[in-house]
Amino acid sequence: MLAEAAHSLLGMVDELAERAHLESQLKEAAYRELVDPDEHLEACRKTMTLVLNELALIPNVDLADTLAYIGRRRVRQGVGMDAMLHSFRIDFQIAGEALFAWLSTRPPDITTQWTDFVLPLWRAIDKISVVVSEAYRDAETELADELERDARALFHELLHGTGPMSAVVRRAASRLGLGERGQYVVVRADEDAPNQLVESALRKLGHRSVWLHDASLLTGIVVLGVGGYAQLRGCLTDSLHTRVGASPIYHALEDTRHLVWLADAARDASPPGRHTVIMAAEDIPSVFVGAAPEITRHLANNLAASLRAARPPERARLLETVQAQLSGDGSPTTTARELYRHRNTVLNHIRRFEELTGLDLSRPADVATAVLSLRALHRLAPQNEPTAFP
Structure with missing residues (x-):
């Protein structure tokens, strides 16, 4: 009987999808602001078809691919998982209401059998929810990896690139959370330094920073807040138990490329394996030794x-x-x-x-x-x- 009802509703997919689309637009701001209406309507149509096919025992050969595509799209559009699953629940609700409406038109002895609809409907909903949730999480991981690779490439270009700096600086200021102007210090430390620890310690003191492990070195760009250079020295000493060198303060992010060598020279002024912090602005003789x-x-x-x-x-x-x-x-x-x-x-x-x-x-x-x-x-x-x- 459920399969018969689902078969009969397949002819109403467009109408049901339109209702689901409008309901999601009304109740979920993320769908109004981040998702193209025509794209979402098509996604509702596909979801509704998948639900009804599942209940009508029609093989959904592209179930995983369709749901994976929707999950990936929502991640890249910035739609949260809660908002996405709420939209799917709206689809399921409208499909369920249509099924029970169909059942209410049957003879009295059939209308009492509504319980036969509940468990299969729930199983179909659960199956689709699991698939789309897994696809969403996989897409989140992929996107995070892509963003990390992009951030690393951008950081490396900021430090060592040879091309024009203007575009790099604008992207870095936005992507890495740095302004184009401020009070900056480049920090270089040996590779075994735990950057999460120093980043957290600096944040507690009101200093923003970004860090990159690259070529056996830890590199940080610190945006100084209140407390400045002297406070930075203490934080680096407490947080990084290895050789550390810090550049003088500079005020334009585009100068990072020209200052990183001073941080390297300050770090190289100490023998490997020592726990030392050398601030280039305070110890020029050591910087000279490290650089020559x-x-x-x-x-x-x-x-x-x-x-x-x-x-x-x-x-x-x-x-x-x-x-x-x-x-x-x-x-x-x-x-x-x-x-x-x-x-x-x-x-x-x-x-x-x-x-x-x-x-x-x-x-x-x-x-x-x-x-x-x-x-x-x-x-x-x-x-x-x-x-x-x-």
Whole structure:
């Protein structure tokens, strides 16, 4: 009897589809705003045909393909799954009402058999709902993968592309959630860094950021909020337990391509495996060391060779004293206080360092050489007697 009713209603598919279309347009804003009316009407016609064929025991050879197409279309149109399933329920409701209306026109002894309609109708509805839901979820995954690939390509173009920047910047500002102007910092870290952790930590502090794992590196573009550069350093130190380098602040997104090398140089100023955060704007000597490996090797080798005449314990003391002296305010008194040593001991260490290296730490040029040489020796410590370090 149900098959007979479904057969008879197949001739009314257009009318039933029109009712379902109008009802969905009325009750679902997503369908009014995101789905072309003619396309939705055709989808209602197909759905209604599928339901009735299922009940009429007519093979639906294209059931999965049809429903998969509808599910994929709704994902790409931005229709939520709840809205889509509500629209399908409207289709099912109108089909069910038509079936029971047909049953009400039958003789009295038949009209009482409405329960024979309920279970098969429910099974048909459940089957179609499951198929379209699975298709929707699969399409969501596909779309997310496509968007991720697009975002990665866009991020890579922003960092390393060679084409015109204007179009890339506009797309990046929109797709990655960045403005075209603001306070930006590029961050580069070794590949094992957990970007979700740092992104969440930055967001809590009011800083937006986007991150990309690429070519064994983690790259981030941070849009600074209140707190700025100093707060960024603390967050990177707490969140990324590896080598990290950050560029100076810049104000146009299109300059990202020209600033990323500074972040790389800051990161490369430390030996691999160290947990360090170097901010390029605050430590130019380290950036120089990271950016110029040949000069770095030359300076480190020269300093190591000069200090080889001293025994290892003495080398360690000299390096500790001179490092403190050059990192502070230049006062031996301050250095002595910091190292808990007598001022005369500090002066003796400085004189001994000058004697061994030929540098005069009262001359600015020699101070610059000493600072860079110490940074270089630190950078290449695994190859240059790490025991020389305190």
